[in-house]
Amino acid sequence: MALNTVSDVLDRVPHAKRDALIPLLQEIQERDGFLSQSAMKALAARLGLPAVKVYGVATFYNQFRFHSVGRNHIQVCRGTACHVKGSAAVLEALQFELGIEAGATTRDGLFSLEVVSCIGACGLAPVISINGEFHAALTPEKVRALLNDLRKAAKGAHDEQLA
Amino acid sequence: MISLEINGKAVSAQENETLLKVIRDQGIRIPTLCHMEELTPSGACRLCVVEVDGQRGLTPSCAYPVADGMKVRTHSPRVLRARRTIVELLLSNHPDDCLYCVRNNQCDLQNLASEFNVTDRRFTGKKKTGPMDVSSPSLIRDPAKCILCGRCVRVCEEIQQVSAIDFIGRGGSTTVGTLFDGGLNTSTCINCGQCVMVCPTAALSEQDSIKDVEAALDDPERIVIVQHAPSVSVTLGESLGLKTGADCDGIMTAALRRLGFDWVFDTGFTADLTIMEEASELAQRISDGGVLPMMTSCSPGWIKYVEQFYPDMLPNLSSCKSPQQMMGALIKGWFAGRESIDPARLYSVSIMPCTAKKFEAQRPEMAQSGSQADIDAVLTTRELARLLRRRGIEPRTLSPEAADSPFGERATAGKIFGASGGVMEAALRTAHYLLTGTDLEDPRFLALRGPQGLKEAAVNIGGLTVNVAVVSGLANAARLLTDVRAGKKSVHFIEVMTCPGGCVGGGGQPLDTDPARIKARMQALYAIDRNGPVRQSHANPSVQRLYREYLGAPLSERSHHQLHTKYQTRDVDG
Ligand code: SF4
Ligand code: SF4
Ligand code: SF4
Ligand code: FES
Numbered sequence: 001m002a003l004n005t006v007s008d009v010l011d012r013v014p015h016a017k018r019d020a021l022i023p024l025l026q027e028i029q030e031r032d033g034f035l036s037q038s039a040m041k042a043l044a045a046r047l048g049l050p051a052v053k054v055y056g057v058a059t060f061y062n063q064f065r066f067h068s069v070g071r072n073h074i075q076v077c078r079g080t081a082c083h084v085k086g087s088a089a090v091l092e093a094l095q096f097e098l099g100i101e102a103g104a105t106t107r108d109g110l111f112s113l114e115v116v117s118c119i120g121a122c123g124l125a126p127v128i129s130i131n132g133e134f135h136a137a138l139t140p141e142k143v144r145a146l147l148n149d150l151r152k153a154a155k156g157a158h159d160e161q162l163a
Numbered sequence: 164m165i166s167l168e169i170n171g172k173a174v175s176a177q178e179n180e181t182l183l184k185v186i187r188d189q190g191i192r193i194p195t196l197c198h199m200e201e202l203t204p205s206g207a208c209r210l211c212v213v214e215v216d217g218q219r220g221l222t223p224s225c226a227y228p229v230a231d232g233m234k235v236r237t238h239s240p241r242v243l244r245a246r247r248t249i250v251e252l253l254l255s256n257h258p259d260d261c262l263y264c265v266r267n268n269q270c271d272l273q274n275l276a277s278e279f280n281v282t283d284r285r286f287t288g289k290k291k292t293g294p295m296d297v298s299s300p301s302l303i304r305d306p307a308k309c310i311l312c313g314r315c316v317r318v319c320e321e322i323q324q325v326s327a328i329d330f331i332g333r334g335g336s337t338t339v340g341t342l343f344d345g346g347l348n349t350s351t352c353i354n355c356g357q358c359v360m361v362c363p364t365a366a367l368s369e370q371d372s373i374k375d376v377e378a379a380l381d382d383p384e385r386i387v388i389v390q391h392a393p394s395v396s397v398t399l400g401e402s403l404g405l406k407t408g409a410d411c412d413g414i415m416t417a418a419l420r421r422l423g424f425d426w427v428f429d430t431g432f433t434a435d436l437t438i439m440e441e442a443s444e445l446a447q448r449i450s451d452g453g454v455l456p457m458m459t460s461c462s463p464g465w466i467k468y469v470e471q472f473y474p475d476m477l478p479n480l481s482s483c484k485s486p487q488q489m490m491g492a493l494i495k496g497w498f499a500g501r502e503s504i505d506p507a508r509l510y511s512v513s514i515m516p517c518t519a520k521k522f523e524a525q526r527p528e529m530a531q532s533g534s535q536a537d538i539d540a541v542l543t544t545r546e547l548a549r550l551l552r553r554r555g556i557e558p559r560t561l562s563p564e565a566a567d568s569p570f571g572e573r574a575t576a577g578k579i580f581g582a583s584g585g586v587m588e589a590a591l592r593t594a595h596y597l598l599t600g601t602d603l604e605d606p607r608f609l610a611l612r613g614p615q616g617l618k619e620a621a622v623n624i625g626g627l628t629v630n631v632a633v634v635s636g637l638a639n640a641a642r643l644l645t646d647v648r649a650g651k652k653s654v655h656f657i658e659v660m661t662c663p664g665g666c667v668g669g670g671g672q673p674l675d676t677d678p679a680r681i682k683a684r685m686q687a688l689y690a691i692d693r694n695g696p697v698r699q700s701h702a703n704p705s706v707q708r709l710y711r712e713y714l715g716a717p718l719s720e721r722s723h724h725q726l727h728t729k730y731q732t733r734d735v736d737g
Contacts, residue, residue, distance in 0.1 A: 037343055041737075050326030050351070051737045052342040060333045 079118025298346025356670020394581025413563020431573030543671025575695030
């Protein structure tokens with residue numbers, strides 16, 4: 001599937017050169033939600049670049065993800081206001097509770113975690129967004145409660161499906 | 164010509180020269196880390212900074228062109244402070260493993276710390292960690308010791324055109340890594356070890372096989388046989404305190420016996436054998452309209468390169484195994500039987516200038532029908548030097564000894580294999596004999612000698628013009644193949660060596676990539692050739708005897724079974 005996406009993206013720019021690398025990576029991510037290994041390899045082959053160069057460039061920019069996003073995509077704001085109000089502790093709590101680093105997705109696909117630059121909600125600091133919805137003035141305790149709610153909701157939906 | 168002032172002294176220089184070069188030409192030492200003469204300047208480490216009048220900050224001299232009227236200070240207090248701080252920062256997150264480190268006493272970072280008299284710790288950062296990558300049969304990567312100078316990345320890209328490694332990530336979490344942070348073994352890495360040669364620290368090193376070899380030597384049940392490659396005798400000396408290019412063949416043989424090897428063979432013997440087979444193969448391809456150009460197949464990095472990047476040209480590769488593997492096959496496939504040695508007791512070691520030989524020895528093609536590998540362990544020149552030291556053997560005190568029969572005798576043709584162009588020269592000598600029945604009056608091919616990356620010649624053999632090309636460094640090979648594919652060049656025979664300058668510049672040699680040193684090693688091989696009693700592979704009496712007693716003739720069925728192989732397209736991550 002990812003391969004098709006790359007072909008789709010690349011077929012529109014048959015003469016793409018190396019300088020098109022970043023826009024093309026962005027476009028692929030927009031379609032797939034992340035950069036898969038096969039997509040990066042296919043892109044490298046098309047541009048005549050060693051695949052490790054494409055990977056090197058992609059990992060240089062924070063904007064790129066290398067895992068599909070989870071059902072709950074959590075973005076942690078690392079703007080100045082949030083930082084001052086303790087976003088580091090929030091991030092740490094999230095990483096600890098989910099058992100993943102920023103940039104990763106949990107094995108069950110329920111959560112993915114990402115650090116983003118200021119999301120422009122400084123009044124709510126420290127703030128995170130889950131699937132685009134803001135959660136304000138967080139503390140590690142609130143993070144735990146929030147994750148529990150989301151897990152329960154997911155389990156409920158799952159049981160309902162089975163019933 | 165322009166003029167400038169260095170430390171108050173008027174100096175003239177060429178336009179476009181870098182400040183670093185001009186300063187060094189004055190006999191002034193400037194420390195560098197990221198800089199390498201043949202590679203694109205990167206300006207990453209800033210260790211080479213100098214003070215230039217009129218500029219606010221300090222200037223990295225390696226990436227800065229000279230200009231008329233410049234006034235430069237190379238060792239002002241400000242410069243020295245800055246350089247020292249750079250070193251201290253590099254040390255701040257370093258694992259400080261020196262006592263347990265393969266590069267202890269041979270480490271640029273260590274040398275810099277001592278040069279700048281860093282005796283206390285001004286900055287304490289979080290120690291670098293990160294898993295070692297031991298997946299490759301040839302190399303070990305230890306990212307914790309990497310100082311991100313980027314030399315390996317540029318060598319791999321610019322000299323070898325492989326790009327198995329690159330900078331991954333950004334800022335404080337930058338590492339030098341492989342595609343998707345996988346193991347080197349599944350990457351496009353061709354195991355050449357050129358990155359090890361340029362790495363200033365122990366972040367890159369060879370897989371160490373000393374322990375395995377010692378275990379075999381210490382096992383009374385084992386018969387341990389060793390072979391040594393043509394270039395090793397002219398490079399090992401550098402690790403023994405001899406001058407560059409000194410030939411230590413005889414004392415090395417004596418030292419190998421002291422280590423406990425039961426038989427010492429010279430890979431030059433199978434180099435001669437390779438020439439017999441390869442020259443015959445070339446003659447056959449030319450007369451039967453076979454696939455041309457034929458390409459040499461003795462450099463295992465190059466073989467993997469073709470398998471993964473030029474699979475359409477696999478039929479162009481000579482089917483000959485490399486001299487190491489021919490020797491390996493003959494030892495277990497014939498010699499063991501002749502000497503009534505149980506092959507299971509036999510342990511076959513080779514001393515090679517090359518890290519890729521470790522990979523080659525493990526290839527499935529390189530085993531006697533299904534049983535154990537033909538070569539059990541490969542030691543690089545560096546590992547041999549370490550083993551000798553560990554076992555208290557001082558070769559310089561020994562009297563020279565000769566290698567053992569039946570695989571100890573070589574023509575000088577087999578010896579020059581160690582220099583880029585040597586295989587071609589040796590092959591042409593024998594091809595001439597095979598096609599005309601006479602030896603060349605002058606066996607030398609001067610156009611094919613020297614350190615250049617591409618050498619070409621049109622050679623007349625009995626009225627037939629044979630176009631030959633010699634390349635070393637795979638970026639040069641890639642350029643040549645592009646021209647050949649595009650029909651821009653018509654060549655019949657191509658010699659390819661993976662490492663610049665050939666085996667004398669191999670990734671397992673004493674750590675030094677100084678071009679002058681590589682040239683001196685080459686000249687040493689040609690000096691041996693000049694004085695050699697037997698200069699043609701076909702005139703090697705031991706080779707003739709092997710054909711009489713066992714193989715029959717070149718390209719015979721037995722030859723094909725033991726000395727030839729076939730390579731296949733290889734799927735790698737890249
Ligand atoms: S790489 Fe150099 S400085 Fe680092 S531990 Fe090894 S010897 Fe010491
Ligand atoms: S061994 Fe050669 S191919 Fe492999 S990473 Fe090092 S330079 Fe590149
Ligand atoms: S591995 Fe060695 S050569 Fe490569 S960047 Fe690190 S220190 Fe430099
Ligand atoms: S040597 Fe000049 S910047 Fe590194």
